[in-house]
Amino acid sequence: MPNIVLFSGSSHHDLSQRVADRLGLELGKVVTKKFSNQETSVEIGESVRGEDVYIIQSGCGEINDNLMELLIMINACKIASSSRVTAVIPCFPYARQDKKDKVGKNCSRAPISAKLVANMLSVAGADHIITMDLHASQIQGFFDIPVDNLYAEPAVLQWIKENILEWRNCIIVSPDAGGAKRVTSIADRLNVEFALIHKERKKANEVDRMVLVGDVKDRVAILVDDMADTCGTICHAAEKLISAGATKVYAILTHGIFSGPAISRINNASFEAVVVTNTIPQEEKMKHCPKIQFIDISMILAEAIRRTHNGESVSYLFSHVPL
Numbered sequence: 001m002p003n004i005v006l007f008s009g010s011s012h013h014d015l016s017q018r019v020a021d022r023l024g025l026e027l028g029k030v031v032t033k034k035f036s037n038q039e040t041s042v043e044i045g046e047s048v049r050g051e052d053v054y055i056i057q058s059g060c061g062e063i064n065d066n067l068m069e070l071l072i073m074i075n076a077c078k079i080a081s082s083s084r085v086t087a088v089i090p091c092f093p094y095a096r097q098d099k100k101d102k103v104g105k106n107c108s109r110a111p112i113s114a115k116l117v118a119n120m121l122s123v124a125g126a127d128h129i130i131t132m133d134l135h136a137s138q139i140q141g142f143f144d145i146p147v148d149n150l151y152a153e154p155a156v157l158q159w160i161k162e163n164i165l166e167w168r169n170c171i172i173v174s175p176d177a178g179g180a181k182r183v184t185s186i187a188d189r190l191n192v193e194f195a196l197i198h199k200e201r202k203k204a205n206e207v208d209r210m211v212l213v214g215d216v217k218d219r220v221a222i223l224v225d226d227m228a229d230t231c232g233t234i235c236h237a238a239e240k241l242i243s244a245g246a247t248k249v250y251a252i253l254t255h256g257i258f259s260g261p262a263i264s265r266i267n268n269a270s271f272e273a274v275v276v277t278n279t280i281p282q283e284e285k286m287k288h289c290p291k292i293q294f295i296d297i298s299m300i301l302a303e304a305i306r307r308t309h310n311g312e313s314v315s316y317l318f319s320h321v322p323l
Helices: 013-023 063-079 104-109 113-124 137-142 153-163 177-190 232-243 262-268 283-288 298-309
Strands: 004-008 030-034 040-044 052-056 084-089 128-132 147-150 170-174 193-203 206-213 220-228 248-256 273-277 292-295
Touching (some): 004 013, 004 298, 013 298, 040 063, 052 063, 052 298, 063 084, 063 113, 113 137, 137 147, 147 298, 153 177, 153 273, 177 220, 220 232, 232 248, 232 262, 262 283, 283 292
Parallel strands (some): 004 052, 052 084, 084 128, 170 193, 248 273, 273 292
Antiparallel strands (some): 193 206
């Protein structure tokens, strides 16, 4: 693949290396450091003039520092005369702040931070964005540049068929009404039924009550969601499914953020396994929680990069990615 340079940010070097290996490329030389006042410094260690540049940086860990690092890397490549700069952001930062969801007198002052991040990426010089399972698909409309929102669904389907023996007797469950479209798509492709849980929140990261819509009795329940942060929702959902007669409960998530009490909650919950993709590093969390397993999505990202570089359609990846 001539005229292509692949750089890794500091947020998830392992995933970047996996993508590079699948493409048969070496990661480009880049040095990131901080000054004593905590300003981020980036030095691109090779020429990018006329090159098609891809920068892999996930929205995880020290999110604000990693976002700033990504913006500086984009700008550094752009002013160094690269022909195109694509930001590969497996987990898009601030994706949950995509609308004015406050109520009452504070509604008009609620920020739409995902739009702000989109503006920052465009101003920094990004020509194209590749991301995965956006929390809300309308975030694509925040950009005036092309955005490819990839889906982990092909990898999820393969994991279910290979690891859950009773998958033909399973039911796909969404832990909230917003994920109904996601679970119906997976259920249709597995030819099984689906259910959803309606939840009401008293405040952010705290669920008030849940209502199950669907019959899970004597079935394997597979909770599917785009992300889990403190894991209060999926752990409550697991309890609800077990009390409703489910024989086993699995959770499959694209982005396993697992902050705060998440690990202890998963350890104490009735999950057979909590499966996440590696859009976010999971090695340390897996050491403290044996229930966590990960699906490698580096092939999906590598194929998206290859097709983008060759001017081919990326939408083909939604259901036909060779895993």
